[in-house]
Amino acid sequence: xxxxxRSGGRTTEQVGKGRRKPAGTxxxxxxxxxxxxxxxxxxxxxxxGSAALKLTAEQQRDxxxxxxxxxxxxxxxxxxxAPFIALVVAVVVVGVLGILLINTKTAENSFRIxxxxxxxxxxxxxxxxxxxxxxxxxxxxxxxAAARRLGLVKGDPAYIRLPDGKVFxxxxxxxxxxxxxxxxxxxxxxxx
Numbered sequence: 001x002x003x004x005x006r007s008g009g010r011t012t013e014q015v016g017k018g019r020r021k022p023a024g025t026x027x028x029x030x031x032x033x034x035x036x037x038x039x040x041x042x043x044x045x046x047x048x049g050s051a052a053l054k055l056t057a058e059q060q061r062d063x064x065x066x067x068x069x070x071x072x073x074x075x076x077x078x079x080x081x082a083p084f085i086a087l088v089v090a091v092v093v094v095g096v097l098g099i100l101l102i103n104t105k106t107a108e109n110s111f112r113i114x115x116x117x118x119x120x121x122x123x124x125x126x127x128x129x130x131x132x133x134x135x136x137x138x139x140x141x142x143x144x145a146a147a148r149r150l151g152l153v154k155g156d157p158a159y160i161r162l163p164d165g166k167v168f169x170x171x172x173x174x175x176x177x178x179x180x181x182x183x184x185x186x187x188x189x190x191x192x
Contacts, residue, residue, distance in 0.1 A: 136142060158169035 137146075153174040155172065155174060156169060158167055158171035160167050
């Protein structure tokens with residue numbers, strides 16, 4: 001069977017639409033598709049013309065198929081919108097307040113870090129000054145001057161070995177000025 005564009009009228013395939021065809025009956029057309037709305041030309045021996053619109057006796061006796069009934073889906077539930085809107089607004093407000101709190105704490109911590117860094121720099125410079133002073137006091141000239149202030153004098157000392165009391169060298173009294181800190185017992189007790 002060949003097909004051609006539909007120009008009007010019904011074909012034998014369209015006559016029996018919506019009706020059951022008994023098993024084993026054919027209409028003389030080939031099965032298979034074709035373009036929708038295309039006209040099918042019958043093969044030799046098929047019903048043509050106005051007779052194609054007539055139903056056979058078997059087709060007239062078949063009852064029309066009842067439409068299938070389906071359960072309709074339930075109607076959509078319209079939930080109240082006010083609680084949802086209130087929830088969204090509450091989440092947004094809590095989020096904004098949280099961001100503000102985080103920003104405030106961050107700014108506060110940055111000020112604290114700045115003040116601690118300044119304090120650390122001050123303490124570092126103070127430590128450097130103290131280390132410089134210690135290095136100056138440890139120099140030989142400084143030690144000599146400090147020893148003279150305390151009343152110590154230069155000379156060859158004598159040594160005493162403690163386990164047996166043997167003396168090495170010749171002990172001599174020191175020659176020098178009396179130190180300011182050297183006081184006799186009488187002046188030390190009165191403080192004058």
